[in-house]
Amino acid sequence: xxxxxxxxxxxxxxxxxxxxxxxxxxxxxxxxxxxxxxxxxxxxxxxxxxxxxxxxxxxxxxxxxxxxxxxxxxxxxxxxxxxxxxxxxxxxxxxxxxxxxxxxxxxxxxxxxxxxxxxxxxxxxxxxxxxxxxxxxxxxxxxxxxxxxxxxxxxxxxxxxxxxxxxxxxxxxxxxxxxxxxxxxxxxxxxxxxxxxxxxxxxxxxxxxxxxxxxxxxxxxxxxxxxxxxxxxxxxxxxxxxxxxxxxxxxxxxxxxxxxxxxxxxxxxxxxxxxxxxxxxxxxxxxxxxxxxxxxxxxxxxxxxxxxxxxxxxxxxxxxxxxxxxxxxxxxxxxxxxxxxxxxxxxxxxxxxxxxxxxxxxxxxxxxxxxxxxxxxxxxxxxxxxxxxxxxxxxxxx
Numbered sequence: 366x367x368x369x370x371x372x373x374x375x376x377x378x379x380x381x382x383x384x385x386x387x388x389x390x391x392x393x394x395x396x397x398x399x400x401x402x403x404x405x406x407x408x409x410x411x412x413x414x415x416x417x418x419x420x421x422x423x424x425x426x427x428x429x430x431x432x433x434x435x436x437x438x439x440x441x442x443x444x445x446x447x448x449x450x451x452x453x454x455x456x457x458x459x460x461x462x463x464x465x466x467x468x469x470x471x472x473x474x475x476x477x478x479x480x481x482x483x484x485x486x487x488x489x490x491x492x493x494x495x496x497x498x499x500x501x502x503x504x505x506x507x508x509x510x511x512x513x514x515x516x517x518x519x520x521x522x523x524x525x526x527x528x529x530x531x532x533x534x535x536x537x538x539x540x541x542x543x544x545x546x547x548x549x550x551x552x553x554x555x556x557x558x559x560x561x562x563x564x565x566x567x568x569x570x571x572x573x574x575x576x577x578x579x580x581x582x583x584x585x586x587x588x589x590x591x592x593x594x595x596x597x598x599x600x601x602x603x604x605x606x607x608x609x610x611x612x613x614x615x616x617x618x619x620x621x622x623x624x625x626x627x628x629x630x631x632x633x634x635x636x637x638x639x640x641x642x643x644x645x646x647x648x649x650x651x652x653x654x655x656x657x658x659x660x661x662x663x664x665x666x667x668x669x670x671x672x673x674x675x676x677x678x679x680x681x682x683x684x685x686x687x688x689x690x691x692x693x694x695x696x697x698x699x700x701x702x703x704x705x706x707x708x709x710x711x712x713x714x715x716x717x718x719x720x721x722x723x724x725x726x727x728x729x730x731x732x733x734x735x736x737x738x739x740x741x742x743x744x745x746x747x748x749x750x751x752x753x754x755x756x757x758x759x760x761x762x763x
Contacts (some may be wrong), residue, residue: 381687391744402672411707420645435589471497484759491602504570507556610736635700733761
């Protein structure tokens with residue numbers, strides 16, 4: 366510990382993390398792997414060309430057919446090309462000039478509905494926001510309605526991450542998965558594909574149509590780009606709102622601050638509360654990490670994002686304290702390791718930050734806005750992260 370840490374409030378029991386207890390009590394997901402919690406070592410591993418994707422059931426993926434699987438599972442040049450083809454959709458200028466329009470339209474509808482109803486589940490509101498933004502980026506804009514799209518996508522994602530035991534249960538799960546995917550493809554993807562064959566747009570689906578992806582390849586890529594952003598952004602928005610509701614000085618600073626200060630607050634919350642707890646990599650070539658530990662070829666390592674984000678060597682004193690000035694003081698850009706690093710760093714990181722800022726800025730300016738019930742925190746071992754359900758927000762009627 367740094368010598369200045371002796372008087373740190375955290376050593377008197379302060380810990381601003383709301384997900385810490387459930388994360389620490391969760392089952393050990395690192396069995397059979399070496400856990401890396403040092404920030405520098407974790408960053409070096411994620412940036413190394415000697416590492417390959419691992420975890421996320423990648424052992425069941427047929428890598429010999431790259432055109433039928435998501436870019437998420439790929440490495441090397443083919444992964445770089447697949448990401449580069451749509452990188453412009455996540456560029457800062459595109460976010461401001463294009464995605465902000467979608468974000469503002471979505472939050473207009475969400476807040477209007479909240480004022481009409483008087484109260485609403487916060488995770489449903491954040492889910493709708495995430496779906497609307499991701500749908501525009503992916504190209505799923507020809508559905509019967511965004512609400513129905515959100516329901517169908519949720520059913521697909523829920524089925525894909527649920528684990529069942531027993532032969533009969535697996536058959537039931539597979540059947541539900543096929544039905545959910547079939548409805549999503551019929552009602553959301555097919556209309557969008559048909560429209561883009563006639564008039565391409567600047568979105569992921571137009572690229573897939575142009576490159577003549579197979580049906581399976583299109584489904585996998587759309588769900589990867591869309592699903593990942595929807596799931597994580599939903600939890601992040603709820604977590605940030607919870608912190609702001611519980612911390613009046615922080616909320617006042619957020620509402621009175623410039624955009625850069627708002628981002629600093631959100632990044633610090635995400636440092637403390639990363640939605641994904643860890644990433645896994647397989648060693649393709651012998652590798653020596655920052656602390657001198659030798660990693661063998663074929664070995665799988667778990668990079669603990671939660672541990673790396675509270676490494677005092679990079680955070681400075683009081684690593685469990687929510688301090689929006691930390692990043693500037695420590696000269697760290699962004700929310701530390703929360704979006705990963707290296708070639709697989711989350712492509713939609715800045716999109717998530719912008720839509721969260723816009724959502725919260727509008728929500729907390731509603732007259733009489735209040736948290737009726739706080740969320741319950743649970744742990745989903747299938748996505749290795751926390752889930753927040755049951756939060757209800759209310760406001761004065763319009």
